[in-house]
Amino acid sequence: MKRAKIKDLLDRKEERQEVLVKGWVRTRRDSKGGFSFIELNDGSCLANIQVIAEHSLKNFLELDKQITTGSCMAITGKLVISQGKGQKMEIQSAGIELYGTADAETFPLQKKRHSFEYLREIAHLRPRTNTFGAVMRVRSRLAYAIHQFFNDRGFVYLNTPIITTSDCEGAGEMFQVTTLDPDCLPKVEGKIDYAQDFFGEKTSLTVSGQLEGEIYASALSDIYTFGPTFRAENSNTSRHLSEFWMVEPEMAFYDLDDDMDLAEEFIKYLFVDALENCSEDMEFFNQRIDKTIIETLQHIIDNQFERLTYTEAIQRLQKSKETFSYPVEWGCALQAEHERYLSEIVFKKPIIVFNYPEKIKSFYMKLNKDDKTVRAMDVLLPKLGEIIGGSQREENYDTLLKRMKDAGLDPKHYWWYLDLRRFGTAPHSGFGLGFERLVQFVTGMENIRDVIPFPRTPKHAHF
Numbered sequence: 001m002k003r004a005k006i007k008d009l010l011d012r013k014e015e016r017q018e019v020l021v022k023g024w025v026r027t028r029r030d031s032k033g034g035f036s037f038i039e040l041n042d043g044s045c046l047a048n049i050q051v052i053a054e055h056s057l058k059n060f061l062e063l064d065k066q067i068t069t070g071s072c073m074a075i076t077g078k079l080v081i082s083q084g085k086g087q088k089m090e091i092q093s094a095g096i097e098l099y100g101t102a103d104a105e106t107f108p109l110q111k112k113r114h115s116f117e118y119l120r121e122i123a124h125l126r127p128r129t130n131t132f133g134a135v136m137r138v139r140s141r142l143a144y145a146i147h148q149f150f151n152d153r154g155f156v157y158l159n160t161p162i163i164t165t166s167d168c169e170g171a172g173e174m175f176q177v178t179t180l181d182p183d184c185l186p187k188v189e190g191k192i193d194y195a196q197d198f199f200g201e202k203t204s205l206t207v208s209g210q211l212e213g214e215i216y217a218s219a220l221s222d223i224y225t226f227g228p229t230f231r232a233e234n235s236n237t238s239r240h241l242s243e244f245w246m247v248e249p250e251m252a253f254y255d256l257d258d259d260m261d262l263a264e265e266f267i268k269y270l271f272v273d274a275l276e277n278c279s280e281d282m283e284f285f286n287q288r289i290d291k292t293i294i295e296t297l298q299h300i301i302d303n304q305f306e307r308l309t310y311t312e313a314i315q316r317l318q319k320s321k322e323t324f325s326y327p328v329e330w331g332c333a334l335q336a337e338h339e340r341y342l343s344e345i346v347f348k349k350p351i352i353v354f355n356y357p358e359k360i361k362s363f364y365m366k367l368n369k370d371d372k373t374v375r376a377m378d379v380l381l382p383k384l385g386e387i388i389g390g391s392q393r394e395e396n397y398d399t400l401l402k403r404m405k406d407a408g409l410d411p412k413h414y415w416w417y418l419d420l421r422r423f424g425t426a427p428h429s430g431f432g433l434g435f436e437r438l439v440q441f442v443t444g445m446e447n448i449r450d451v452i453p454f455p456r457t458p459k460h461a462h463f
């Protein structure tokens with residue numbers, strides 16, 4: 001007999017003479033009437049299927065002590081409409097085959113709820129909890145919806161390199177990739193001789209696929225990347241990972257307004273998709289993680305994002321009676337507290353801040369006519385803060401060269417990037433969306449470490 005997934009059985013309306021399910025026992029309850037209730041889960045959905053096992057069953061007494069929380073088994077039986085509360089269908093067991101036991105003394109996931117901090121220490125077992133099952137199903141669905149969104153709009157999915165020689169954000173927060181022996185580095189005139197390294201030059205893990213994305217947008221018009229990104233910044237916050245996934249669309253012939261339109265449409269599309277296609281898991285988050293999450297997502301879907309310039313944002317902040325730990329003046333970077341104040345208190349919805357001072361943004365952003373600001377935009381969500389950063393790109397060769405030099409970058413390393421401005425340059429724009437921040441916002445989870453299977457953060461890459 002072919003194994004059925006629990007989700008498919010729970011969705012059925014008719015009874016079936018014989019079914020086979022396989023999964024892990026979540027709980028077991030014994031009844032005085034000579035039978036036990038076994039709650040079985042196989043991860044196909046949040047709900048368990050209830051199995052009723054008569055103690056008179058052939059090998060039940062033999063297995064009895066091994067049917068414990070965490071054990072793994074295959075169960076055959078009859079699928080029937082449940083007479084009890086809480087489930088539509090249940091299985092009257094006709095046979096049990098035990099695959100793996102889980103000793104009740106040592107298996108950590110017993111009935112009590114564990115803290116997320118503790119669960120991070122058992123990252124190999126936490127997927128077997130309701131919360132992590134739900135988070136990973138939503139994460140997977142969102143990844144699918146991202147591909148669908150861009151595919152439907154004729155974007156080409158592009159894989160940009162993970163090992164790179166350029167620092168896209170120019171912030172120097174890169175993990176180096178080398179096969180040189182740190183205890184015995186080859187040197188020429190006191191400096192490390194990277195000519196002897198694996199690639200013959202200094203290489204790192206990418207912080208963004210944007211620059212390579214621009215190459216392909218300059219030929220295919222609309223592309224997007226969706227891949228792992230690495231940042232060696234020492235940020236120990238609930239919104240930062242050292243290894244995270246980023247979605248980066250890049251579009252020829254888009255100006256900043258087009259870019260902001262796409263970003264807003266994209267976020268709303270993903271929220272709608274999660275509500276429609278992950279309703280069981282979303283109900284769970286709404287009950288157990290954040291009681292306002294469904295309402296919040298719906299409110300965002302139904303309303304326009306507020307768009308304001310950086311200069312307007314600064315004025316708003318200066319006029320407010322709020323005391324901030326970081327003082328506000330034109331030219332300063334917006335801190336999380338400023339971003340949250342604007343989106344949570346002032347506008348009570350997502351905001352897009354654009355036209356930032358040139359000095360606090362990356363070299364590739366298009367300089368405005370005022371010579372002081374660049375066509376950058378950040379999408380900020382209430383509670384979370386920045387989810388998207390993007391810009392129109394500088395397509396003028398001379399201006400870009402000057403911005404690069406001002407930023408202390410060596411144009412020699414970026415000759416190919418400059419070439420895009422020498423041959424058939426085009427106005428173009430793009431943005432990057434942090435995938436884990438998206439999952440975090442949609443699920444209402446407090447900490448970004450709990451929405452990625454294996455979080456990497458400063459001093460933590462164990463597993």
Ligand code: 4AD
Nearest residue numbers: 208210240241244248387388389390430431432434
């Ligand atoms: O704003 P960022 O640094 O922008 C770029 O990398 C551009 N090259 C994107 C582009 O225009 N193609 O990063 C983009 C997004 C942020 O808004 C945030 O959501 C996420 O990536 N992000 C992080 N997420 C988790 N952990 C970190 N350390 C992150 N750093 C950025």
Ligand code: MG
Nearest residue numbers: 378386388389
């Ligand atoms: Mg940013």
